[in-house]
Amino acid sequence: MIAVENLSKRYGRQMAVDDITFRCEPGTVTGFLGPNGAGKSTTMRMICGLTPPSGGSAVVLGGPYRALPNPGMRVGVLLDASAQHSGRTGREVLSLSARVLGVPPSRVGELLDLVGLSKAAARKRVGNYSLGMRQRLGIAHALIGDPEVLVLDEPANGLDPEGIAWMRRLLRDFADRAGTVLLSSHLLREVEAIADRMVVIRAGKIVAQGTKAELLGATGVVVRTLDPDALREALTSAGVATTPGGEGALLVEAEGEAVGRVAAAEGIVLTELRAADGAGLEELFLSLTASDAEESLIA
């Protein structure tokens, strides 16, 4: 269990993390979403006791992370897959940590098998690893103490689609055994298939959080038609807001039935009408995070 309360981090005059509060419960995977530089990594470092917060608190398994006697046995941490000594072999990286934690050396072979690093790959130095291999090594490293909680910063970064599917199964299985997972990403696609809950952060502040269904509930339906302009006018005059959904689709903040009635009254042919699941979440994510890009363009 992770409980972040009113957590803040100030660098000079800039608030990297600004008074954020969220919880990660056992049995769930929480996706921590936001554009680069939104404060995700800083938050995760504060949870793991590596960065002192300017305010608020982060509680892991009932207390501050740094109060855990042998934290690697209870919390698996992957903050940066590239933060390993380039001159050390993958197997050696795991062996060192197995020794620190006090787990038997046989754990190392088990973990290498689990994450799909071959014996030959494990003998290579980390400097020769691809980013995907480093992520697999990093996940093995996080799992070595068989923890109850996982904190993973951008773990899908550099993984191929097959690797992402593998990680989804791994984390789903971990959560189903009452584990708690917090994983971050700047890409919605990576997280939406894995996470039960989402915490969306922008410029240090949480802009949305909840279950996937909750976040989607507010975003209405996707509709396609032979005559998008006519439908948009008809919906607008009926007092229903629309936004372009890409590829000729419209995102409508209304029930499917209401949209259908408007279309029927105007004699407009609909080719598609459905709840805005993934697409809606993407719109949401983009709209929540868009002003960052605008700010950086102005700056």
Add this chain to the structure above:
Amino acid sequence: MTAYAETAPRLALSRPGIGRLASVELRKMADTRAGFWLLLTIGLLIAAITVIVVIWGETADQNLAGIFGDTIEITSVLLPVLGILSVTSEWSQRTGLATFSLVPERERVIAAKVVAAVALTVIAVAVCLLAAVVGNVFAGGSWSLGLGDIGRGLVYELIGVLVGVAFGLLFLSSPLAIVLYFVLPTAWAILGSISALEGPAEWLDLSVTMAPLVEASMSGREWAQLGTSVALWVWALLAIGIVRLQRSELK
């Protein structure tokens, strides 16, 4: 389940001891490419200097004490670099993220590094002694070498390595710490030529205070001077470094 799973709850409640952490730190000094080649180079230099002294050395050096002293001297050049890298690689290679996640009590990691550096130095001095014994079999010189001589050789090496660890912790950068480690004695030599600084240099300049260690004996005053300079360059720097480390952010 495996036997490991049964012991896991117990492991979760017991923090790793300094001995175990030190053995990990010792292994980390040797298990990287840089560490391996540095250790091999030190070994080869010890062998090379032994051969050189035995074949071409001055007669005064061709005995157990002489060869031992020369191997100690050559070892003391590179061993401190291992002490520096032991600390700085946690930042330059960013392994500190993992290291300090697993052991949040950061001062214990540094203590383990100090213990590991001491252990490595003891091993290095033992290798020097072994080389001197083998060398003297061929040189056929005197076998007299007191425990005091070995002890002073060990202290000489230890100070160098610990200054290395302290410099590493102070600068957190491999190139900066290594350069300053080697430049410092020269800086003192220049400063020491200023007459007003001669007095302080006798107590604070390690190259001055360590010089009597390679002589046959040391007076009480010389030990006091050595102790003062070590207190500054090792213990004070380590203390500053640890206090700063505990408050700092690891990225």
